[in-house]
Structures are given as structure tokens and as C-alpha cells.
Amino acid sequence: MAAKGAGENMSFKYNYYSGLGNYFKDPTSQDLNISANGLSLIRGSIIVGLAPYAHRLHDQELLEWKIKTMLTFIDPTKYKVKYIDSLEQSEKVAVAYFIGMVCAQIHMQSIYKIRHMQHLTNRGIESVSTQKK
Helix, strand or coil: CCCCCCCCEEEEEEEECCCHHHHHHCCCCEEEEEEEEHHHHHHHHHHCECCCCHHHHCCHHHHHHHHHHHHHHEECCCCEECCHHHCCHHHHHHHHHHHHHHHHHHHHHHHHCCCCCECCCCCCCCCCCCCCC
């Protein structure tokens, strides 16, 4: 499945805070641009929140839904949100959450070279006590 504009670079601008203290002290923050392309959107939508290679366990229909959701609401040639005004409020929240998670995935990979971010509730992640017995 090829994305329109898959090879073209796009950028998205967002507020960047160096830490929580910075967020409270300087609500204006500094702007940061991340360059990405349509393939980054597709890859991000597939792997967001999963362990390495965990997407291979998903059915094709689920992977297609994730890709289609991202490409339906983000124009990969202009990196603009589209069709969001046609949704009712709870649908907007669900779509915005998913798009936000994909953008966070792309940010972490681009800036910090972290390839996979996982939810703490994922299978295989266990809590480890730091207290001595």
C-alpha cells in the first residue's frame, strides 16, 4: 500500500518543553519542527505502542485500519488535518488520541532515536522493585 506523498518530506510544528519545570515556567515554550514523510506516518501508525516486531502478530485488517485511519485524517503531502470537523466529539477524541500517539512515536524516533515506545500495560513489561529486602 503506497501513500500519496510517501517520498516527500513534510514537517510538523509543536511546542517543545525541555522538562516539566520548563512547562510551568515558560508556557510559550520554543517551537520545534520535525521532518517526516508519508512512510513515517504509515510506519508510526503500525508500530505505535508496540514492542519490536509485535505488529507481525496483528491481523492484516487491523494493520490496514491503523494505516487508513492515519491517512484519512492527515494529508501526507501537506501534513494537515482533514475531515475532523465531520466527526462528532467522541470520534474526534479517539482520532486525535491516535494521531497524537503516532506523532509522539515519530518525535521520539527523530529526536531521541528511540525506535519503539510501549505502553506500560503491554504483555512482557513487568514492574521491578528497587527496594532491598
